Amino acid sequence: MDALNRFIDMGGYGGFIWAAYAAAALVLILLWLFSWRSLRRSEGELAQLDRRLPGRKGGQGRTAETARGQA
């Protein structure tokens, strides 16, 4: 228990050190969540649009094929 307290206290600077690590975790995690959510949303909308336009599927297939042909 004593060792844990000393670890949290960090020689009296625990407040600054843990706040810095918490800020880092918060910024990095929030950026990740927002980015992942926007990917999910835009890919979802794209899939929805594809379903509404059945004629587009074939067109997309052709472009994918031409892209492969060029590779």
Next chain:
Amino acid sequence: MHRFANPARFARLAAAITPWSAALTGLLFAVGLTLALIASPPDYQQGETVRIMYVHVPAAWMSMLVYLVVAAGSASALVWRHPLGDIVARAASPVGAGFTLLALLTGSLWGKPMWGTWWVWDARLTSVLVLFFLYLGHIALLHAFDDAARGARAAAILAVAGIINLPIIKFSVDWWNTLHQPASISRLGWPAIDPAILRPLLVMAAAYLAYFITLLMVRVRAELAVAKLRGLRAALLARS
């Protein structure tokens, strides 16, 4: 390299890279945090507060590296009309703003116990604050026009012009008197830093870099999907 400049192919490549770079990011953070918080000694001058360096310095490095990515993407969009250039700049800019904010916040939390102040208007801190505003300006310009292409062009010009700030940040600690300590790690000569402190710093820097690559892959895919949606909707409107 040009093979991957095709947006559709790049999206597939990005999707394939993401799980691997995400796993690498997790591993590097696990090792880096263990070294930074537990397995490294306190500094002989700064005591335990040196541990703030392990989240502060990599954030500051990344804030400049990401700006280079934004500026390079913008330049390739301006000069060669490269479709991926704008997408990469748009995807990277908010991440760079996040790293810069983090460098400022953690720097402030380090400055208070070591310098006795949260903030000073000296060259290093002010030039990094300018970098943060450059990012915000870039993001604002991207969204300032109804025509996305015009916004991208205006933002790209700002990003390229803003490059001038990077050497100012880098050399600010040498050119002006400042509270900020000079660089401990330089290419010339052995780093003026103990290996026990250098190790966690480098692992954390690698973790930040892997995190950025992972996030960039996710964000580029999202931006590509948005661009495709925009094109599809325009085509739909034209047809009806």
